[in-house]
Amino acid sequence: MRLRAFVSSLALAGASVALVAPVAHADGCTGQGYGYTNSTYSVSYSPGCNTQARIDRYYGGVVHQYYGSWGSTSYVYNANGYNAGNYFRLGPSAWMRI
Amino acid sequence: MDAHLTGMAGSFRGAFTRGPLVAVLGMAALLGGCSGSEEKAGDFEGPYGSELRAAYESASDPAVRAVLEDGRITRAEYDAALQRFVACAADRGVTVTLEEAYGLYTFSTVGDATEVLDACSPHVETIAALYGRMLTNPDNRDMDEVVVECLRRAEVVSRDYTAETWVADRDAGTQPFSMDAPAVIRCLMNPQAEG
Numbered sequence: 011m012r013l014r015a016f017v018s019s020l021a022l023a024g025a026s027v028a029l030v031a032p033v034a035h036a037d038g039c040t041g042q043g044y045g046y047t048n049s050t051y052s053v054s055y056s057p058g059c060n061t062q063a064r065i066d067r068y069y070g071g072v073v074h075q076y077y078g079s080w081g082s083t084s085y086v087y088n089a090n091g092y093n094a095g096n097y098f099r100l101g102p103s104a105w106m107r108i
Numbered sequence: 109m110d111a112h113l114t115g116m117a118g119s120f121r122g123a124f125t126r127g128p129l130v131a132v133l134g135m136a137a138l139l140g141g142c143s144g145s146e147e148k149a150g151d152f153e154g155p156y157g158s159e160l161r162a163a164y165e166s167a168s169d170p171a172v173r174a175v176l177e178d179g180r181i182t183r184a185e186y187d188a189a190l191q192r193f194v195a196c197a198a199d200r201g202v203t204v205t206l207e208e209a210y211g212l213y214t215f216s217t218v219g220d221a222t223e224v225l226d227a228c229s230p231h232v233e234t235i236a237a238l239y240g241r242m243l244t245n246p247d248n249r250d251m252d253e254v255v256v257e258c259l260r261r262a263e264v265v266s267r268d269y270t271a272e273t274w275v276a277d278r279d280a281g282t283q284p285f286s287m288d289a290p291a292v293i294r295c296l297m298n299p300q301a302e303g
Contacts, residue, residue: 046278051287053296057251058159060237072219078297079212080233081240082251085297086214087288102233103226 045098045108051087052096052108058082062099067091152179155248156238163234172234181239189235190215196228197221210298212240244298258299262291 043056045063052063063078069091078084084099097105152161157179164176171192175185190206190213197204202221206213213236217225245254252271259265259274264285277283285292291303 044279046287048287051293053287055251060233074216074218075221076214076216077225078214079209079240080236081212081244082237083244083255083296085293087293088216102229105222 043098043100045096045106047096047108049093050089051085052078052098053083053085054078054098054108055083056100059101060099064097064099064105066094066097068094150177150179155246156242159238159241159248163238167234169231171231175235181235181242186235186239189232193228193232193236196231197224200224200227210294210301211243212298244300246300254299255295258295259285259292262295262303264289264291264295 043054043059043061045055046053047065050065052065054061054063059082060080061082061084062080063084063086065076065086065088067074067076067088067090073094074088074090076086076088078086096108098108099105151157152164160176160179160181164173164179167173167176171189175181175189194204194206194215197217202217202219202224204215204217204221204225206215208214241248245251250271252275256265256269256271256274260267260269265274274283287293294301294303
């Protein structure tokens with residue numbers, strides 16, 4: 011990953027939040043972002059960023075990757091198979107697992 | 109009429125009542141009717157004017173510059189950018205499946221395609237991200253405020269639930285509603301979409 015952001019995680023009520031340090035150097039972002047996830051959805055938000063949410067699910071013997079729309083707020087959901095990881099896109103080629 | 113998003117604010121609530129296809133068509137019609145077709149090209153005005161100008165000036169991809177040079181992004185240009193993305197991935201052996209949700213595209217791949225998608229993203233992300241922001245937050249306001257207003261309209265939260273409360277609840281995982289609820293998903297994906 012090109013970027014490494016400070017991350018703190020909370021795990022409450024079956025969901026977790028990852029607070030991401032300001033990523034203004036990534037692609038014009040203007041503020042602090044966050045990722046929010048549980049086993050079936052991933053949300054990412056960074057004001058002014060070309061952020062994306064991603065969720066990886068295994069089924070049929072292979073991983074399927076689901077990506078949210080580009081934008082300040084991105085949400086993606088899938089319940090097929092089992093969760094293989096949720097991700098928060100910080101910038102070009104920079105994904106952080108949340 | 110070619111629907112487009114510019115830096116100008118516009119209201120298009122009420123377009124999302126009968127499924128994604130109708131939602132997109134309704135949104136396109138409403139957008140086209142309120143976004144100022146008489147506006148001069150390249151003005152870079154309105155709530156997103158500075159972002160559009162900055163994106164145009166920093167874009168190295170001629171296709172991206174061509175889209176942004178008139179200071180607006182049409183629905184057709186957004187669609188075309190996503191199709192370029194799909195074609196770029198296909199050229200590298202990856203099938204990208206697009207799906208529309210609340211007026212925006214999400215997508216999926218079979219297998220780990222991260223490297224290919226990262227390589228193809230520069231052809232689409234600037235256009236898609238700006239289009240998405242203008243669609244979901246046309247006045248370029250604080251997004252937490254916009255999301256909470258949507259949650260109030262959907263009666264997910266009470267009238268006195270504030271953006272400050274939402275931020276605190278979100279960061280602590282203590283929000284008084286399920287994040288899986290359809291209305292919550294809609295408000296997060298596109299607060300302008302009606303339930």
